[in-house]
Amino acid sequence: MTVVVNECAATRGASPAAIRMAALHAHHAPSLYRFLLRLTLGEPYLAEDLLQETMLRAWRNIEDVPHGYEPERRWLFTAARRIAIDAARARQARPTETGATDLVRLPEADDAIERLVIIHTMREALPKVSDAHRQVLIEMYYFGRSSAEAAQRLGIPEGTVRSRAHYALRALRAALGLDG
Structure with a gap:
C-alpha cells in the first residue's frame, strides 16, 4: 500500500521523517491502541501511554522502520509488545502505590x-x-x-x-x- 500524505498546514515544510511519522501514526495508531488495550486488560490510560512510547520509539528509529504497510505494522506491533512487557516488569519491580491517607482514622x-x-x-x-x-x-x-x-x-x-x-x-x- 502506497502512503500518500496530502500537503496540509501540519506537513508543509516538514522533514520527510516527520511526514512519514505522521503517516505511520495515521495508519497504525488505532489498531495499535486496541492491541495495547487488550494487553493492559482494558486500562485506557496505560494503553495510551504505551502507544505514545511505541510511537516515540518509531520516531527515534525511523530509519529502521521498514517501508510498506505490512512490514511497518509488524515492526510497530513487535515494538509495542516489547514496550508493554517492559512496562509490566517495571510495575512488578516497584512497590505498590498507596492511596491518600485517611486523616479521619489517624490518632x-x-x-x-x-x-x-x-x-x-x-x-x-x-x-x-x-x-x-x-x-x-x-x-x-x-x-x-x-x-x-x-x-x-x-x-x-x-x-x-x-x-x-x-x-x-x-x-x-x-x-x-x-x-x-
Whole structure:
C-alpha cells in the first residue's frame, strides 16, 4: 500500500521523517491502541501511554522502520509488545502505590494510649532485626538524622545507610506481622 500524505498546514515544510511519522501514526495508531488495550486488560490510560512510547520509539528509529504497510505494522506491533512487557516488569519491580491517607482514622497528636502502644510494639519488634539494621533505624527514625548524617555517625557509606534502611523497614514489617 502506497502512503500518500496530502500537503496540509501540519506537513508543509516538514522533514520527510516527520511526514512519514505522521503517516505511520495515521495508519497504525488505532489498531495499535486496541492491541495495547487488550494487553493492559482494558486500562485506557496505560494503553495510551504505551502507544505514545511505541510511537516515540518509531520516531527515534525511523530509519529502521521498514517501508510498506505490512512490514511497518509488524515492526510497530513487535515494538509495542516489547514496550508493554517492559512496562509490566517495571510495575512488578516497584512497590505498590498507596492511596491518600485517611486523616479521619489517624490518632490525635497527643494520644497517650496510641503512643504507649507504639512504644510497646517497637520494643517488641526492634530486637528481632539485626544490629546493623537497628542502628540505621535508630539513627534515621528515632534521632531524625538524614542518610548522610547517619552514614557519618555510623562510619559507613551513605548508599549503605539507604540500603540498610530499606531492608530494615522490610524486616521490621515482617517482625510486626505486616507483610501478609
